[in-house]
């Protein structure tokens with residue numbers, strides 16, 4: 001049997017972690033707050049009940065999560081829509097001052113499928129950059145697409161505006177080089193893949209008529225399956241990319257569960273807990289062939 005068949009090693013060719021490391025974990029927080037509702041329902045700006053539900057993130061969730069991260073002695077990445085930064089400037093500055101990474105998450109949490117053209121996507125990107133600079137003096141190197149919605153043109157836009165990584169594509173367990181176009185020699189950035197199953201929105205979030213089924217999962221169940229994924233990815237040498245929202249996972253028992261998960265990650269031998277930008281900086285040093293994404297052709301009738 002040929003032991004060199006590539007599928008026998010879970011790691012892509014050329015990929016390795018730093019010496020002494022066998023896998024990595026990123027704990028990330030998307031501070032969507034009001035923006036994720038207002039983009040689809042601007043009329044909700046007049047609904048105090050819904051706005052208070054979203055404000056739980058910056059008002060209560062972020063401080064609680066900062067305490068968790070401080071107790072555990074780890075740094076995280078916070079993806080911040082520009083609108084959130086402008087509405088909650090003191091909160092965003094508190095994240096920055098606690099030593100965590102701040103990255104880009106749109107301006108008003110705009111999904112790519114609502115953009116009629118790439119110029120619209122670029123305007124949103126620039127407006128988000130201006131807000132983070134104005135509020136926190138931060139120039140982010142990372143981007144996460146709101147709703148995980150990406151257009152094929154976005155990687156090139158990110159590279160053109162100096163971003164070094166994206167986090168949100170779902171085709172890999174390991175970070176990789178993301179080509180910005182099909183032509184040879186096209187610039188590339190780093191991709192840090194994510195997945196819906198490692199996003200707290202689906203199991204926990206419920207706003208009547210707006211999102212969720214009304215079935216709210218127990219943190220005990222959610223943390224159990226995230227722990228299984230953490231352990232499985234650690235065994236495969238992959239990247240555990242967890243996406244939480246302060247208005248969702250900043251709730252008391254969910255934050256307790258998250259802290260237990262962080263403790264589990266710290267207890268696994270050789271698992272590197274790092275910010276997204278730290279992971280991306282490592283991946284930039286590797287001899288990886290960029291992955292080119294192109295739309296599949298549709299069959300003719």
Ligand code: ZN
Pocket residue numbers: 030032036105109146147
């Ligand atoms: Zn979001």
